[in-house]
Amino acid sequence: MLKxxxxxxxxxxxxxxxxxxxxxxxxxxxxPQALARIRAAALRSDxxxxxxxxxxxxxxxxxxxxxxxxxxxxxxxxxMRALGAQVSLQPAKVPHWVRGEERAELTxxxxxxxxxxxxxxxxxxxxxxxxxxxxxxxxxxVVRSFDEMHARAHEIRGSIVLFDAHFxxxxxxxxxxxxAYEQSGRYRFMGPSEAALxxxxxxxxxxxxxxxxxxxxxxxxxxxxxxxxxxxxxxxAEDADMIARLAAHGSVAMRLVLTPxxxxxxxxxxxxxDWPGSVLPNEYVIVSGHLDSWDLGxxxxxxxxxxxxxxxxxxxxxxxxxxxxxxxxFIGWTNEENGGRGGKAYFDSVSGAMNSQCAAIExxxxxxxxxxxxAAVTRxxxxxxxxxxxxxxxxxxxxxxxxxxxxxxxxxxxxxxxVPGFAPLVDARHYFDxxxxxxxxxxxxxxxxxxxxxxxxxxxxxxxxxxxxCLPRVAASAH
Amino acid sequence: MLKxxxxxxxxxxxxxxxxxxxxxxxxxxxxPQALARIRAAALRSDxxxxxxxxxxxxxxxxxxxxxxxxxxxxxxxxxMRALGAQVSLQPAKVPHWVRGEERAELTxxxxxxxxxxxxxxxxxxxxxxxxxxxxxxxxxxVVRSFDEMHARAHEIRGSIVLFDAHFxxxxxxxxxxxxAYEQSGRYRFMGPSEAALxxxxxxxxxxxxxxxxxxxxxxxxxxxxxxxxxxxxxxxAEDADMIARLAAHGSVAMRLVLTPxxxxxxxxxxxxxDWPGSVLPNEYVIVSGHLDSWDLGxxxxxxxxxxxxxxxxxxxxxxxxxxxxxxxxFIGWTNEENGGRGGKAYFDSVSGAMNSQCAAIExxxxxxxxxxxxAAVTRxxxxxxxxxxxxxxxxxxxxxxxxxxxxxxxxxxxxxxxVPGFAPLVDARHYFDxxxxxxxxxxxxxxxxxxxxxxxxxxxxxxxxxxxxCLPRVAASAH
Numbered sequence: 012m013l014k015x016x017x018x019x020x021x022x023x024x025x026x027x028x029x030x031x032x033x034x035x036x037x038x039x040x041x042x043p044q045a046l047a048r049i050r051a052a053a054l055r056s057d058x059x060x061x062x063x064x065x066x067x068x069x070x071x072x073x074x075x076x077x078x079x080x081x082x083x084x085x086x087x088x089x090x091m092r093a094l095g096a097q098v099s100l101q102p103a104k105v106p107h108w109v110r111g112e113e114r115a116e117l118t119x120x121x122x123x124x125x126x127x128x129x130x131x132x133x134x135x136x137x138x139x140x141x142x143x144x145x146x147x148x149x150x151x152x153v154v155r156s157f158d159e160m161h162a163r164a165h166e167i168r169g170s171i172v173l174f175d176a177h178f179x180x181x182x183x184x185x186x187x188x189x190x191a192y193e194q195s196g197r198y199r200f201m202g203p204s205e206a207a208l209x210x211x212x213x214x215x216x217x218x219x220x221x222x223x224x225x226x227x228x229x230x231x232x233x234x235x236x237x238x239x240x241x242x243x244x245x246x247x248a249e250d251a252d253m254i255a256r257l258a259a260h261g262s263v264a265m266r267l268v269l270t271p272x273x274x275x276x277x278x279x280x281x282x283x284x285d286w287p288g289s290v291l292p293n294e295y296v297i298v299s300g301h302l303d304s305w306d307l308g309x310x311x312x313x314x315x316x317x318x319x320x321x322x323x324x325x326x327x328x329x330x331x332x333x334x335x336x337x338x339x340x341f342i343g344w345t346n347e348e349n350g351g352r353g354g355k356a357y358f359d360s361v362s363g364a365m366n367s368q369c370a371a372i373e374x375x376x377x378x379x380x381x382x383x384x385x386a387a388v389t390r391x392x393x394x395x396x397x398x399x400x401x402x403x404x405x406x407x408x409x410x411x412x413x414x415x416x417x418x419x420x421x422x423x424x425x426x427x428x429x430v431p432g433f434a435p436l437v438d439a440r441h442y443f444d445x446x447x448x449x450x451x452x453x454x455x456x457x458x459x460x461x462x463x464x465x466x467x468x469x470x471x472x473x474x475x476x477x478x479x480x481c482l483p484r485v486a487a488s489a490h
Numbered sequence: 491m492l493k494x495x496x497x498x499x500x501x502x503x504x505x506x507x508x509x510x511x512x513x514x515x516x517x518x519x520x521x522p523q524a525l526a527r528i529r530a531a532a533l534r535s536d537x538x539x540x541x542x543x544x545x546x547x548x549x550x551x552x553x554x555x556x557x558x559x560x561x562x563x564x565x566x567x568x569x570m571r572a573l574g575a576q577v578s579l580q581p582a583k584v585p586h587w588v589r590g591e592e593r594a595e596l597t598x599x600x601x602x603x604x605x606x607x608x609x610x611x612x613x614x615x616x617x618x619x620x621x622x623x624x625x626x627x628x629x630x631x632v633v634r635s636f637d638e639m640h641a642r643a644h645e646i647r648g649s650i651v652l653f654d655a656h657f658x659x660x661x662x663x664x665x666x667x668x669x670a671y672e673q674s675g676r677y678r679f680m681g682p683s684e685a686a687l688x689x690x691x692x693x694x695x696x697x698x699x700x701x702x703x704x705x706x707x708x709x710x711x712x713x714x715x716x717x718x719x720x721x722x723x724x725x726x727a728e729d730a731d732m733i734a735r736l737a738a739h740g741s742v743a744m745r746l747v748l749t750p751x752x753x754x755x756x757x758x759x760x761x762x763x764d765w766p767g768s769v770l771p772n773e774y775v776i777v778s779g780h781l782d783s784w785d786l787g788x789x790x791x792x793x794x795x796x797x798x799x800x801x802x803x804x805x806x807x808x809x810x811x812x813x814x815x816x817x818x819x820f821i822g823w824t825n826e827e828n829g830g831r832g833g834k835a836y837f838d839s840v841s842g843a844m845n846s847q848c849a850a851i852e853x854x855x856x857x858x859x860x861x862x863x864x865a866a867v868t869r870x871x872x873x874x875x876x877x878x879x880x881x882x883x884x885x886x887x888x889x890x891x892x893x894x895x896x897x898x899x900x901x902x903x904x905x906x907x908x909v910p911g912f913a914p915l916v917d918a919r920h921y922f923d924x925x926x927x928x929x930x931x932x933x934x935x936x937x938x939x940x941x942x943x944x945x946x947x948x949x950x951x952x953x954x955x956x957x958x959x960c961l962p963r964v965a966a967s968a969h
Contacts, residue, residue, distance in 0.1 A: 064735070065601060068608070068732050068735055068736055069599070069600075069601045069602060069603065069606075069608075069736075070603060070606065071606065071608045071609070072609075078605060078606060079606060082603040082606060085603070086603075120548070121548075122544060122548045123548055124548065124549060124561040124564070124565075126557060127548075127549065127550065127557060127558060127561060129547070129548075129550045129788075130550070130551075132928060222703060223929070223933065223934075224701060224703035224705055224923075224924075224927075224929045225705070225787070225927070225928045225929040225931065226703055226704070226705075248933075249929065249931040249932075249933055252931075252932075252933050253547050253931070253932070256543070256547055256932075257547055257548075308704070309608075444703075445703075448703075448704070449611060449704045450702070450703045450704035450728065452704065452728040452731075452732070453731075453732070453735075454702065454727075454728055454731050455702075
């Protein structure tokens with residue numbers, strides 16, 4: 012998943028960095044040569060790529076509660092142990108939602124030749140309830156916004172609401188993929204719940220993404236406390252278009268079959284692997300990604316690449332036998348996609364000793380080339396990032412993007428407690444073409460891009476872990 | 491379908507056209523103002539677009555023998571009658587193949603965690619036989635070519651052969667989409683048959699197309715006389731890649747379930763609609779496209795756009811109340827995709843009076859903008875195309891592409907009897923992204939591009955139908 016991705020800082024931050032340079036030595040003693048060695052080793056290593064190939068080709072989709080997710084936890088824990096890291100599995104109960112049959116067809120529409128139906132391409136949203144096994148048949152009400160739905164509130168009861176909000180690819184093309192995702196994504200997150208409040212029989216959303224290959228994009232939808240879920244699915248963009256065209260001529264009816272099951276919560280684990288600090292081993296800089304994925308593709312870009320880039324940081328440190336002052340802690344999160352239980356479990360485990368959490372890095376914005384660093388830190392702290400950015404300059408990762416708000420949903424609870432948050436800034440222009448679809452597969456990852464993410468996270472993690480003092484806490488209001 | 495699409499003639503043909511201009515008046519009396527009126531009317535009309543919307547949104551996929559194909563025949567015949575054309579339905583028995591279940595998974599491969607399988611995305615090829623209902627399980631042999639298969643002939647018996655030949659998008663990007671299609675398409679056409687000869691249990695082909703959205707591309711496969719078909723399917727490119735990667739490490743096994751049925755041949759029809767000639771009503775210039783489509787998408791680009799562009803020629807002539815010297819005959823072909831029975835039936839019906847067939851135009855190369863004219867004519871005849879190209883110059887359709895060989899598979903039998911063949915030359919760089927997939931839907935068609943095809947076919951058909959004498963026959967050896 013991804014929340015924001017603004018390339019907002021090139022000019023302002025260049026000025027900041029220049030000022031830092033002019034002001035003399037930065038406060039960190041981190042050895043620039045160590046950072047350069049980390050960068051170089053990351054760009055030579057194919058360890059993360061090999062692990063990503065195992066994770067995607069050999070294990071595959073890793074939805075919470077699935078045997079594939081369990082296999083992924085086993086795989087990464089073993090790989091970390093083989094590197095000599097101190098590995099622990101942190102338990103978390105996770106939602107266990109299992110996709111079933113999913114099909115739909117238009118059973119009536121203006122100009123329909125007698126006896127014909129029009130087949131649709133869709134996929135259930137995580138958390139959807141099931142229709143009757145034979146399906147439900149109802150009129151489709153097409154709306155472009157929540158306002159439009161409320162203006163037609165009297166038509167909603169018993170109907171299937173289709174939220175036909177288009178993904179704004181122009182925003183994505185201009186470095187604001189996260190904003191584009193938020194803009195149409197809120198209909199996936201909140202649409203089914205809002206439609207249910209008005210008595211809708213089911214809710215559909217136009218797929219959130221920029222492509223046009225009749226690919227439905229799944230994802231989580233949210234229900235209010237105590238709310239009974241209704242059937243909810245994402246239609247391929249083409250099908251949303253077709254229904255909107257037909258509905259412009261008159262009434263459209265659909266038969267919808269979705270048979271997912273929500274099983275009892277399952278046992279799962281965060282994989283935690285510590286690369287001990289030489290001076291302050293009980294203070295931690297986290298490098299992380301999430302091990303779970305949606306169930307349609309093999310989760311290569313969301314978030315195989317992120318979790319293996321993070322794991323690769325430990326491999327590089329092991330290879331160089333480098334230990335920073337603090338412990339660098341790899342976390343492979345469980346259940347990012349449909350519950351966030353991994354992030355919550357970790358937060359709960361450290362909430363009594365939050366000062367031990369020096370900084371948290373998460374990569375979960377796709378497989379693009381690393382362009383720099385996203386930093387959710389105080390304004391003053393921005394200047395201290397000159398050194399790692401300088402070390403990353405040879406690979407072109409020179410942009411510093413200050414972010415207000417979360418850098419990754421697993422580390423968001425830590426951020427809300429003031430922990431500085433970071434992410435590699437990646438080129439996400441095409442991330443949402445494949446996001447949460449069957450086409451999220453290994454071929455979408457360029458091995459060199461993956462190496463740039465290892466380098467960026469490695470340099471940043473080592474730098475932060477080697478600082479004389481952790482960067483100051485960030486006011487919660489900034490999130 | 492599409493065979494060749496070369497942008498090969500810009501320089502040479504410009505010279506030819508210039509020479510014609512210098513030589514004085516061309517031989518045709520076709521009124522340039524009439525051609526200009528046809529062009530202008532085509533670029534104003536939304537009639538073809540409205541019919542295409544009906545054909546795709548309201549009728550949908552139109553595989554031979556399906557009720558949708560029958561509905562399409564009814565629709566187009568009614569539309570032609572409404573224009574006042576002389577409509578007849580020409581019977582043709584068509585293959586009736588019906589897709590069933592289709593799923594596959596890798597059940598073993600190097601490094602497979604115990605108990606896991608990896609799901610694949612594929613679709614049966616037209617003409618595939620069925621596996622047992624519970625599926626067949628066999629080793630997968632990955633080959634890149636027929637030579638490689640024959641070199642491994644001893645491994646083929648009882649195995650599933652995967653032809654992993656990549657579509658050359660660079661060729662397509664350079665105006666040679668048809669060559670790219672032929673190059674990898676031969677594995678779809680002939681691979682299953684060749685594999686069956688070596689005792690393969692089933693055959694798979696990497697999807698023929700340039701995209702990467704885990705879309706399988708269906709299409710026809712050919713069996714030899716008396717050959718018993720085996721199960722045959724197209725894998726999504728991603729799945730072919732994955733299997734090739736895994737097979738590089740060792741043995742890969744697959745469970746394959748395909749349950750298509752081949753039913754008795756069904757009744758179908760070519761839709762023929764004549765717009766009578768004023769002088770020689772028993773001589774014909776054909777404008778055509780095919781009404782059938784594959785069953786995954788709604789056949790908007792293959793070949794809804796072509797058949798409705800051809801139909802639009804009649805609408806423009808009706809609107810202008812223009813009659814050329816000869817009859818302009820619209821044909822909506824049946825069964826182009828998996829049998830060619832429509833083209834054969836028509837050929838048989840005119841084979842005793844082939845001189846009545848003056849010229850044949852077919853549009854079946856997708857929804858791109860018209861760039862000019864493809865002409866399978868004698869070298870001398872090329873010069874006579876200066877006038878229609880001049881009339882098309884205002885819309886930029888200025889390229890004359892001489893072609894040796896067929897311009898469309900439905901008119902190929904006529905061409906083989908010497909009838910000059912023509913097609914609109916269209917931009918096909920992205921045609922194979924969607925070709926024969928679920929994503930071949932109306933949104934892939936730009937209404938203006940469709941208008942340019944109507945204009946090109948209309949100007950060309952009127953010009954050919956108004957010539958004092960038909961263009962000379964083409965030597966069969968040219969095909």
